[in-house]
Amino acid sequence: MEYKKLWTDMHSNIHHEQMELLPEWFGQVKKIMDFWPVAYYPFYMRPTESGLKVEDRYEDGLIKMDWEQIREFANQANKEGYPVFMGYEWQGTGKDGDHNVFFLNNDGEQKHPDTYRELAAAYKGEPVIGIPHHVAYQPGSRGKNWDTHDEVFSPFAEIYSCHGCSETDDGPLLMKRHVHMGPRTGETVFERAIEKGYRIGMIAAGDNHSVPAVFEHGSMCALAADCTKEAIWEAFVNRRVYGVSQSRIEVDFFVDGAEMGSEITTGGEAELLFRIKGTAAVDRVEILRDNILEKMVVHSGTWERKEQSGVIRFKFRLEFGWGPDIRVYPDAICRVWNGLLKVEGKLLGVEKCWNNFGQELTSQTEDSCEFALTTYQSTATGKWMGPSNVTTEGFIFEVEADADSFIHLTVEGKEYAFLVRDMLKSSSVTALWDEVEKLTEDTWGKITHYRDDPWWHNAYKFKVGRAYPEDSYLLEHHETINVEEDCCYRLRVWQKNNDAAWTSPVFLRTGHGLAEKKED
Incomplete structure (x- = not known):
């Protein structure tokens, strides 16, 4: 089903x-x-x-x-x-x-x-x-x-x-x-x-x-x-x-056609299948029998040398936040970002990577989206289980476009362009220098320093994450496993960015070599 x-x-x-x-x-x-x-x-x-x-x-x-x-x-x-x-x-x-x-x-x-x-x-x-x-x-x-x-x-x-x-x-x-x-x-x-x-x-x-x-x-x-x-x-x-x-790593996992969570009876052999659609490059999938690693399916190294040319599909993460140290600028608690992303191709999907109130995806078309985000220096509430600092808000985009086309980003009325081919090689960070220079001068007057620490450390920034081609985040694996006694199989999925996914097990019963089983 x-x-x-x-x-x-x-x-x-x-x-x-x-x-x-x-x-x-x-x-x-x-x-x-x-x-x-x-x-x-x-x-x-x-x-x-x-x-x-x-x-x-x-x-x-x-x-x-x-x-x-x-x-x-x-x-x-x-x-x-x-x-x-x-x-x-x-x-x-x-x-x-x-x-x-x-x-x-x-x-x-x-x-x-x-x-x-x-x-x-x-x-x-x-x-x-x-x-x-x-x-x-x-x-x-x-x-x-x-x-x-x-x-x-x-x-x-x-x-x-x-x-x-x-x-x-x-x-x-x-x-x-x-x-x-x-x-x-x-x-x-x-x-x-x-x-x-x-x-x-x-x-x-x-x-x-x-x-x-x-x-x-x-x-x-x-x-x-x-x-x-x-x-x-x-x-x-x-x-x-x-x-x-x-992030929402999509996982399909079956043993003999039964989904995760199932209990099935099998004898001798079973067919194990999984399909992964990651949100960034998938590093590896660990197949665990009970609690022991049975096999590691390594995806890193299988896609990196492939040439990316023409129209390709890829994903990348866009993050907004950072900003002034509130010990230095105590009033700089939050910031509203208004932005527009436009691609020279198709915008296939948008995942919201949101950590706090105040976020809006205001419109989305086949090739663009508008948004308004609010980032906070701290969301700590004073409650005894209050949250950790949360500094970024953003999205993961899936795009279909030419490898030599541009991603166009408008932030607070200023336009930036990022070549997809460059994005496939590296992430990049952009600081709002004009804002932090004005903030520094308004608060402390004209200052000089042989390093840019006073400005860089307090600048609002956005990060355009590395673009990962479809080959990096799609993975399918099929194999025949030997089942000699009652056991369970489950997956642990790791992306290169350390995002993880854990599946519920499939429980295999053979009728002999029984593991301890609890009655309902």
Whole structure:
């Protein structure tokens, strides 16, 4: 069956004090995502008598009031045709790990028992799921307790977010942002779930508390028959999901024709197939059997020497931001960019790489697009889980044009031209020198220095990323694998820019050599 790739941030936590911002959050989501499982966050920092603040749950009456507001919002959004799922974060005593609980229907109620087993039992038989996140923290201290896991209630896990990567303890994507919760430990990583024989999928999601759908914090893709809540839910419970660390790498993965998340019976041999459409050059695809690298399909080195001439397809990323150090220029918090991109060919696709509110793709034609972006020096809110600095906003463009044609970019009325052939060799950065020179003189008077640090370090800039030809971001692989015992196969995809994608496994059963298997 042909499934649609539907994208979302499945972990955007809206707090009690943010409820009036629900329409603004929803407006941001609709610009970027195909559906929204909103995750209400019923916790706050409660001061104790001594003055020490501890995280605790709001009182039940206030939570119920917020929950009814979310229910009314979800009902209205669904009525208007946009798939919104009600959800909330459950933490219990912290000994089983944190989970987001989502409902297919909008008639569900929040439950906050102490343990995960009680939570799963409370919703048994209902269309409700509980998705664990940041699983790699310390056992007993908000890390996932895989010994109590219920694979029906929790069909997949969030293994990447703003916290970092919980897949394994020795991978290159670390968990260093929320240092007070770490460091991560190998005792609770996602690999332990596979070792225990659980049939469990994997996603990425933001764990965003101030802005939903932050590009830099990861997102998930659901493979669904259509964009109805029922079809999306069917993808959830069948683990037909995967995650990306940043950009929307498209992944199709099959074993004997079965999609990711499937459980199939096979004997002796099976046919493994994957197709990748990256957003930049694909470096390699790691095929993992259980948690061990079975094969690495290296794509780097297969396309670089090919001559690019005539009409070609390519992708490149355009980023805006940087700007004054707010310790030197405290009022330079944000900047609005108005721009127009025009190609001498066809503009095939535009991916929004947005991290904050205030972004608009105002128009798009076959060969151009206009946009208005707002970049911030910092989005930190003072909240105890406030976001890291976010400095850039932009797009990934897919273009069909002659290799000797130009990309025309107009920024604030000034025109720039970039030769595609040059873009295929290197990225480039342009500083708004006139602005920073005026800012410096207006603030500090006429100054001189033998280096350009005072100006370059405080200049707003935009970066035209290297253009990658289609040969670099398209990859298809097919092979026959030997299956002698129960196992699972999954993919880990890496681009040269370090963007990653993780697929849910396909679970293979042979009837002999059984791996430990958990009963439903």
